[in-house]
Amino acid sequence: MSDSVPEAGPRTEATVPQDEPAHDPAYDPAAPAPLDVSRTATGHPEVDALLERLGDADHLATDGHVEVYEDVHRGLRDALTALDARPGPPAPAPHPTTPQ
Template sequence: MHEPHDAPAQQPANAPEDAAPDEGPRPLGVGVEPTGHPPVDATLERLADADHLDVAAHLEVYEDVHRGLRDTLTELDRS
């Protein structure tokens, strides 16, 4: 299959029109409200790390947060 070499790069459909494809990671602007439970709040703060990483590295952050929240729930079940 032949692909043209001079075709312009396409941005995702949800990308802002003024965003250049090589700008790098940008914060999503999703805020996290405090829950009042310090272990949960500390775990959720880790989500802010994803704002400074390439999309490929987000999974590690999300898995870490998920693991921390699951551990907190497990501890509550033991109480």
């Protein structure tokens, strides 16, 4: 039995351990990546469109997310405000005509 350690040869893709990803020069961990968060439809077309707009942030760098989030927040706030808007005063009832 020998106490010497054999020389390590060059690492090839076949010898890369399973828990260590192979080096891909095109891989950029800082690049935008989709979050793949599912969005459930609400049944309100305006709100659903705003929620889908959140998906636009998936393809932007982090500093671009703020614009999308603020746009969606403004739209959702407007939709909620519209629910609180009260209709104008009721129309006056028509006067019944009396036969003469």
